[in-house]
Amino acid sequence: xxxxxxxxxxxxxxxxxxxxxxxxxxxxxxxxxxxxxxxxxxxxxxxxxxxxxxxxxxxxxxxxxxxxxxxxxxxxxxxxxxxxxxxxxxxxxxxxxxxxxxxxxxxxxxxxxxxxxxxxxxxxxxxxxxxxxxxxxxxxxxxxxxxxxxxxxxxxxxxx
Ligand code: SME
Numbered sequence: 001x002x003x004x005x006x007x008x009x010x011x012x013x014x015x016x017x018x019x020x021x022x023x024x025x026x027x028x029x030x031x032x033x034x035x036x037x038x039x040x041x042x043x044x045x046x047x048x049x050x051x052x053x054x055x056x057x058x059x060x061x062x063x064x065x066x067x068x069x070x071x072x073x074x075x076x077x078x079x080x081x082x083x084x085x086x087x088x089x090x091x092x093x094x095x096x097x098x099x100x101x102x103x104x105x106x107x108x109x110x111x112x113x114x115x116x117x118x119x120x121x122x123x124x125x126x127x128x129x130x131x132x133x134x135x136x137x138x139x140x141x142x143x144x145x146x147x148x149x150x151x152x153x154x155x156x157x158x159x160x
Contacts (some may be wrong), residue, residue, distance in 0.1 A: 007048050008152045017148035020048045030050050037159050038129075039068035041152065043134070046070035053134040054075055054115065060128055064089060067129065074109040083107035086116040094146050098139040105130040110134070121153045123160040131156070 004022050007016055020036050038056050045054045055069020056076060062099040064078040081090040083105055088095045097116045100106045106116075113134040120134055122128040131153060135141065 005044060005048060005142075010143065013049070014144050014148070016048055019156070020044065021148065021151050028155065028159060034159055035068060038156070041069045042068045042145060043155065045152070051133050052136040053110065054132070056129050056131055058129040059089065059139070064130065071111075071134070072110050075107060077108060084116050084118045085130050085132050088120050088130050092120055092122075092127055094119045094150060096146055097139050100143075112136045114138045115140045117145055117149065119146070119149050119153050121156045123157065128160050129156070 002041050005020065007019055007023075007086045011019065017098070020136060024041055027040050027044060027145045029136045031037055042055050045051060051071070053069065053071030053074065055063035055071065055074065056067035057067075062080065066074055066076045078086045080086055084088070084095050084097055084100070084103060085107070087105075095118050097118075098108070100108070100113055100116055103116075115135045115138055121129050133141070133149065133150060
């Protein structure tokens with residue numbers, strides 16, 4: 001496909017996700033390299049949803065290690081159960097944090113980050129990576145984000 005996303009700028013959040021997700025699917029179709037695909041997914045999400053920070057942490061040698069992302073520089077390694085990412089990995093579930101200051105153990109890669117959502121992707125029933133999305137606004141993520149980003153994670157799982 002042409003390397004261009006078609007998203008109506010006037011669309012609301014749900015509509016943007018709805019038009020973006022099939023385009024993410026075709027973007028990664030036919031490319032077998034995981035880093036290339038995760039890079040394009042991070043870019044597609046950043047470009048369309050205008051997230052402050054969006055990226056992947058991959059499970060390597062029993063740690064989460066920073067992978068493809070878009071946004072300011074970030075911490076490179078996170079242990080199991082640490083921060084929102086480590087909690088999502090440990091609990092094997094999506095974690096939505098309306099106010100990062102109220103999440104015990106939140107890892108502040110950037111002081112500008114105010115709310116966050118982290119979702120796991122699985123391979124053989126184990127977490128293989130997490131998607132982390134940060135906002136510089138409080139309470140910026142809701143069920144619409146969780147459901148849409150979970151669909152993105154199901155696409156990611158097909159690449160693992
Ligand atoms: N805040 C995350 C760490 C990753 S950065 O936000 C990119 C956490 O608490 O796990």
